[in-house]
Each structure stands twice: as structure tokens, then as C-alpha cells.
Amino acid sequence: MTGTLILVRHGQSEWNLKNLFTGWRNPDLTEQGIEEARATGRALKAAGILPDLYYTSALRRAQHTLDLMLEEMGIENLTITRNVALNERDYGDLSGLNKDDARARWGEEQVHVWRRSYDVPPPGGESLKDTAARTLPYYEAEILPRLKQGKTALIAAHGNSLRALVMAIEGLSPEEILAREIATGEPTLYRIGPDGKLVERVVL
Numbered sequence: 001m002t003g004t005l006i007l008v009r010h011g012q013s014e015w016n017l018k019n020l021f022t023g024w025r026n027p028d029l030t031e032q033g034i035e036e037a038r039a040t041g042r043a044l045k046a047a048g049i050l051p052d053l054y055y056t057s058a059l060r061r062a063q064h065t066l067d068l069m070l071e072e073m074g075i076e077n078l079t080i081t082r083n084v085a086l087n088e089r090d091y092g093d094l095s096g097l098n099k100d101d102a103r104a105r106w107g108e109e110q111v112h113v114w115r116r117s118y119d120v121p122p123p124g125g126e127s128l129k130d131t132a133a134r135t136l137p138y139y140e141a142e143i144l145p146r147l148k149q150g151k152t153a154l155i156a157a158h159g160n161s162l163r164a165l166v167m168a169i170e171g172l173s174p175e176e177i178l179a180r181e182i183a184t185g186e187p188t189l190y191r192i193g194p195d196g197k198l199v200e201r202v203v204l
């Protein structure tokens with residue numbers, strides 16, 4: 001029996017719209033983000049997906065995305081597990097700065113290294129490797145054992161905490177994950193075998 005894992009990036013946030021580094025800061029969704037979350041909820045419902053378990057981060061944009069999806073899926077009376085392990089990577093001193101202003105100040109190349117290198121953290125913040133070091137142990141301890149039992153789990157989280165999970169689940173190299181972008185509201189669906197290994201990635 002295979003388990004099912006659905007990863008969903010939060011809908012567009014107010015700071016995505018303003019082009020600001022967000023990290024652990026806590027903006028809510030924009031109108032577009034609300035509609036992206038609702039549309040993903042409708043798509044999961046249309047695909048006949050009914051999760052047993054629901055996880056999100058400690059940040060509003062991901063929690064709100066999950067709430068809106070559940071509303072569209074008509075799911076009530078459930079337990080949602082929130083954990084900081086699923087938070088976006090901490091952008092440190094860059095948090096709140098405009099991404100174009102940062103490029104003008106530090107140069108295109110340096111800002112790209114901070115945003116998409118695997119193990120170079122932004123000043124005072126977390127690299128993707130640092131993010132994976134908290135996200136993966138949580139996934140392996142709390143979520144993977146349930147997938148192995150054939151359960152369906154939905155995770156509403158963030159671009160980089162999800163990229164850390166995608167890298168491990170798909171067995172991608174640091175180079176391969178750097179090229180992988182996850183759009184706001186985008187769902188990724190995996191079937192996971194009883195041995196915890198990826199069986200298939202399903203495109204919704």
C-alpha cells in the first residue's frame with residue numbers, strides 16, 4: 001500500500017507582491033494568493049484527494065493557504081499540526097529588503113548565491129542546507145512513518161522548506177535542486193512506498 005504526500009507552496013503573499021525578502025517575517029496572502037490557494041483546494045478535491053493528516057508552518061501565509069484549501073475541499077473537524085520546522089528559510093539580515101535594491105547594493109551574482117546556492121547562507125540567515133537540517137528530521141520523524149503506513153498527508157509550507165523536502169524525496173543533487181522553482185499555490189504529489197522510497201510523482 002502506498003502513502004500519498006501532497007506539498008503545497010502558500011499562495012502569493014503581500015511581500016511576494018512587493019518583491020521583499022520574507023523568510024520568517026509574517027505577511028498574509030494577497031487577493032491573488034487567496035485565489036491561488038482556493039484553486040489548489042478545488043484541484044485536490046476534483047482529484048478525489050482526502051488527506052488523513054494536515055501539516056503547516058508557524059507562519060500565517062502557509063496557515064491561511066491551508067485553511068482556504070480546506071474550505072474549498074469541504075473538510076472540517078480535523079487536526080492541523082503547525083511546526084516551525086516547516087517554516088521558510090530564515091533570510092537573516094536580508095529580511096524585509098527589496099530584492100532589486102539588494103541586487104543594486106551587493107550585485108546580481110552575490111544575491112543569486114544567497115538565494116539559490118545550496119550551502120552559502122545569507123548574512124545572519126539559513127542556507128538551503130541549514131533549512132533541510134531542521135525540515136528533514138521533522139519530516140522523517142513525524143510524517144514519513146505515516147506515509148509508510150499508507151496514509152495521505154498534506155503539507156502547506158514555503159518555497160525553500162519545500163525545496164529541501166523535494167531534494168530528499170526525489171534524491172536530487174545540490175545542482176539539480178537549485179534549478180527547481182515552486183510557484184505560489186503549486187501542488188506537488190508523491191506516492192511513497194512502505195519502504196519510504198518514492199514510487200512516483202503525480203502531476204495533478
Ligand SMILES: O=C(O)[C@@H](CO)OP(=O)(O)O
Pocket residue numbers: 016020021022023088091115159160
Ligand atoms: O523571500 C522569501 O522568503 C523567499 C520566498 O518568497 O524568496 P526566494 O525566492 O529568494 O527564496
